[in-house]
Amino acid sequence: MASRAGKIGAITAACGVGLLIIGSLGFLLPHANLVSLTPADFFALRFTVLQAALSAAVSCLLAIPLARALFAARFWGRAALVRLISAPFILPSLAAVMGLLAVFGRGGVLNDALVAVGAPQISIFGLGGVVLAHVFLNLPLATRILLLGWADIPTERFRLAQSLSFGRWAMFMHLEWPVLRALLPSAFAVIFLVCLTSFSVALILGGGPRATTIELGIYQSLRFEFDLSRAANLALMQTALCLIATFVMAAVWQPSGFGTGLDRKVLLRGDWSDGVIIALATLFFALPLAAIAARGMAGLMDLPNGFWMAAGRSIFIAVTSAFLAVWAALMLAMARSRGAGIWADFAAMLPLGTSSLALGVGAFLALRPVMPPQNAALILAVFFNAAMALPFVYRLLLPTCREIQSSYARLMASLGMSGWAVLRVVFLPRLAPILGFSMGLSAAMAMGDFGVIALLGAADQPTLPILAARLMSAYQMQAAASVTLWLILLAFALFWLFDHLGGRDAGA
Amino acid sequence: MLVLDHVNLSLGSFSLTANFSISAGARLAVMGPSGAGKSSLLLAIAGFIAPTSGRILWGDQDLTARDPAQRPVSMLFQDQNLFPHLTLLQNVVLGLTAGGRAAAAQLAQAEVALAKVGLPSYGGRKPAQVSGGQMGRAALARVLLQARPLLLLDEPFAALDQDLRHQMLDLVVQVAAQTAATVLMVTHDDRDAARFASYVIKVDHGAAGPPRSI
Numbered sequence: 001m002a003s004r005a006g007k008i009g010a011i012t013a014a015c016g017v018g019l020l021i022i023g024s025l026g027f028l029l030p031h032a033n034l035v036s037l038t039p040a041d042f043f044a045l046r047f048t049v050l051q052a053a054l055s056a057a058v059s060c061l062l063a064i065p066l067a068r069a070l071f072a073a074r075f076w077g078r079a080a081l082v083r084l085i086s087a088p089f090i091l092p093s094l095a096a097v098m099g100l101l102a103v104f105g106r107g108g109v110l111n112d113a114l115v116a117v118g119a120p121q122i123s124i125f126g127l128g129g130v131v132l133a134h135v136f137l138n139l140p141l142a143t144r145i146l147l148l149g150w151a152d153i154p155t156e157r158f159r160l161a162q163s164l165s166f167g168r169w170a171m172f173m174h175l176e177w178p179v180l181r182a183l184l185p186s187a188f189a190v191i192f193l194v195c196l197t198s199f200s201v202a203l204i205l206g207g208g209p210r211a212t213t214i215e216l217g218i219y220q221s222l223r224f225e226f227d228l229s230r231a232a233n234l235a236l237m238q239t240a241l242c243l244i245a246t247f248v249m250a251a252v253w254q255p256s257g258f259g260t261g262l263d264r265k266v267l268l269r270g271d272w273s274d275g276v277i278i279a280l281a282t283l284f285f286a287l288p289l290a291a292i293a294a295r296g297m298a299g300l301m302d303l304p305n306g307f308w309m310a311a312g313r314s315i316f317i318a319v320t321s322a323f324l325a326v327w328a329a330l331m332l333a334m335a336r337s338r339g340a341g342i343w344a345d346f347a348a349m350l351p352l353g354t355s356s357l358a359l360g361v362g363a364f365l366a367l368r369p370v371m372p373p374q375n376a377a378l379i380l381a382v383f384f385n386a387a388m389a390l391p392f393v394y395r396l397l398l399p400t401c402r403e404i405q406s407s408y409a410r411l412m413a414s415l416g417m418s419g420w421a422v423l424r425v426v427f428l429p430r431l432a433p434i435l436g437f438s439m440g441l442s443a444a445m446a447m448g449d450f451g452v453i454a455l456l457g458a459a460d461q462p463t464l465p466i467l468a469a470r471l472m473s474a475y476q477m478q479a480a481a482s483v484t485l486w487l488i489l490l491a492f493a494l495f496w497l498f499d500h501l502g503g504r505d506a507g508a
Numbered sequence: 509m510l511v512l513d514h515v516n517l518s519l520g521s522f523s524l525t526a527n528f529s530i531s532a533g534a535r536l537a538v539m540g541p542s543g544a545g546k547s548s549l550l551l552a553i554a555g556f557i558a559p560t561s562g563r564i565l566w567g568d569q570d571l572t573a574r575d576p577a578q579r580p581v582s583m584l585f586q587d588q589n590l591f592p593h594l595t596l597l598q599n600v601v602l603g604l605t606a607g608g609r610a611a612a613a614q615l616a617q618a619e620v621a622l623a624k625v626g627l628p629s630y631g632g633r634k635p636a637q638v639s640g641g642q643m644g645r646a647a648l649a650r651v652l653l654q655a656r657p658l659l660l661l662d663e664p665f666a667a668l669d670q671d672l673r674h675q676m677l678d679l680v681v682q683v684a685a686q687t688a689a690t691v692l693m694v695t696h697d698d699r700d701a702a703r704f705a706s707y708v709i710k711v712d713h714g715a716a717g718p719p720r721s722i
Contacts, residue, residue, distance in 0.1 A: 407588045410556055412607075416577030421607025429593045 005419040010335030013328035014347035017390065020383055021350050024362030025239060031232035031365055040209065041217065041230070045237060048213040051127060051202075052195035055134030056188045062135065063142035063187065064180060066281050069274035070143070071150040081278065082147075085285050089140040090441060090495050092448020093200045094465045095484045096137050098472070099288025100124065101204075102295060102481075104132065109291065129205035134198060136288065138191045139281075145187045149179040189249035196245055197238075197355035200450040200465070204472075214238045215357045219455055222361060232365065235358035243353040250349075289488075295478065296485025303486075304471065304479050306462065311490065314447055314464040317381045318494055322442035324386035326435060329393035334427060337401035338409075348394035351387040359384050360455040374458035381453050381463075385446035393438040397431060404430050436502010440495035447491040464490070510553070510658065510690060512717070515562035517545070517552055524548060527562075528709070528717035532657065535684060535691045536719055537701035540711035546694045547586075549709075549716050550660045553692070554583045566658065577606070582651045582689075584664035589647040590635045596622065596646040597631030603653035621649040624686075625679060641672045645679065652683050659684060661693035670699075677704045 070082060088096055103109050104124040111121045124132065153175055161171050202213040212220075214234050221230040329348060336344040363380050367373040373380075404427060412422055428435070450465045457466060464487045471480035512526040524545040530536060538546045551557045553564060555576035564571045571579050582603075590599045601610045601618040610618070622631055625645040627638075635643050644665055651659060665676045677700060684691045692709070695701050701708055707719040 408591065410551075410576075410583075410585060411588055411591075413556070413576040414554065414581070414583050415602050416606035417602070418577075418607075425594070425602070425607045426591060430591075 006334055009331035010340060010344060013331040014343060017347045017350055017387060020387055021354060024359040027362045027366040028232040028235050031228050032236050033229050034233060037233055041234060044212045044214045044217045047211060048196060051130045052192045054131045055195040056191040058131060058135050059138045059142045059191050060184055060188050062139055063146050065277050067143045067146035067150060069277040070147055073274045073278060085281060086140045086144060088137050088285060090444035092465055092487050092491055093137060094448060094450055094468060095488050097133055097201055097204045098484050099292045100133055100136060102291030103287050125205055126211045130201055133201040133205055134195045138194060142187045142191060145183055149183040153179060185252035189252050193245045193249055196242060199357060218357050218361055222455060231361045235361040238358045239354045242355060246352040292481055292485055295481035299478050299482035300485060310462050310464050310467045313378060317385060318443040318447040321382045321385035321446040322439045325389035325393050325442045326438050329390055329397050333394055333397040333401040336398060337405040349391050352391045356384040356388050357451045357455055360452050364456060373456050377453060377456040377458060380456060381449060384452050385449050389442035389445055393442060396434050396438050400431055400434055433502045436499050440498035443494040443498060444491040447494060509567060511565040513563040513565060515559045515564060517548055517557060518560045524714055524716055526716040528719060530690060530719055532690050533688055534707055535705045536707045536709055537705035538692055538694045538709045538711060539701060544711045546711045547662050549711060550662050550692060550694060554581050554660055555579050580656045581658045581660060582654045582656045583660040584647050586663050589664060590643055592635050595632050595634055599646060600650045603650035617653060621652045624652060625649045640668055644676050648679055648683050655687045657689055659689040659691045663694050674703060
């Protein structure tokens, strides 16, 4: 049973999340007029769903051979490679887009090569580019989900299959496909949800009547058209879409059904094709990163005006929102594991049912009568980023909180431990690696936040992603690349710092 | 004296009644077939399971509604008796601090308790760095510090081999003598019971007790 202090912490966190989400969305309703939805709005809805579905499908399909190859292959530097391949998941999406432009864009490496051999150039803009960027950002997530599935197959099953002389196809059908069948819907649903709320990718690679997402529509209607009714309509549409996707995700989410083995490792037999797949994936992930590094390195110390202030704002948003997200997730996960009702799950998962831009519109409408919304942009960015990270951090913490509770509840009770002692002596040390990882992940994600500040921020108070985007739109590509490189370095440094402080095992 | 006054436990379809008393300072073996309710009986005395009716008394104190930490009870479980992320010394000192910060004097007391159970230089090690028997000794050192008059052992040494188990039982007898504790220990082994206890409580067919001489 949760202590009184623990209950107060969890209830405070739940009320805070509820107030932020439901309060912000509540301000949309008086301005919304769903009868006035235009064909362009429905086209945005269609494009949003289409790009998210395609991005999720391609990410999942490509993840199958990649995860299998990584599981089967053992070579020097494998752990480092798995980390490199995982890197795009915490890469600021603006940086990913810049890297992809450097490879696949008009003056990029690929098009230069195509011109050199007399072939027609390819365009990265539009649906193809949006999907490409989303695959770049989310293929690591799909690969990690499937990789964990493979690792969960009991070693005894592989031994049994080997003793029955299973070939590669039989091994796949009888051992690996059941795992994939269980995990692929989950991976698809998560990536679909992430892509629904992606903003900066659509802003740079999409746009125009044929490639506008709902998020982009919200941004345009608020920043350029100042059409508050349309912004509220689109924000509600986005929220409805996210809610449906969240319910679908909850319905399809399931663990693999193999149970546990005795954890003795037997390696899956790999072959040359694994090497080819890993090499191609490495190229796909490393080239854009290398391209940004190459472009940005030259001007790394020749920084534009306002750079350090922008960096300070980004770090402030990243660190404070990470602390908030981890604190709220910890309070809710501890309470849930110690007997709190399903309300703790609901509070932690609530932010999945909307997007930070939709919340931003609500906050804009709420604040406008009392103060200029841009004055509160930084604080709102902190709260909205914390809210968006909360479901992921909660999912990371809850299983370990439950394990701690089931293993040590009686020992803690028999020793008379309660409240702060339980947190300090048992939960914090046992959770330290996950807390560190969660802090790092949340901070890196918030570091690259583009949406809330782009929507609400004042022109004279940019963050690093906003500064980079401005330089890019002013065709100062060298300076934009340098700022982006700093953004990447700072995001990775924050991730590494918190992950390291948590004492996470460096093994992949 | 420990009194179980018409205690009735109900856990789903399982139920157990107990109506007996135990003299202070006695050592008892709790025996019976698997699933008969031996562990449930101890958990009820420790306060982890609430009786559906009846009272549990220690002397003139009614323990029935008290939380586990407010009972004069130390308990060792089948496993998870030590926190794996804490050193043996930090685990032992929890018997005095309940998770608060330990003063130097309390740490010194914990060092002495470790020495008494044969682990004088093991305080800085973590549970994963010592053997199963040494983990049991460290848990007993904590019991020694708690110095509570009732000690409940729910097969904490079942995973050890017979020689080591007998060493641990002898140590329990020493610790019980030092703290003047009344001890109830769940066991399946007649030889363990004979080595350790003067009385046995049989748990079978939904009823526990009364204690009989071995």
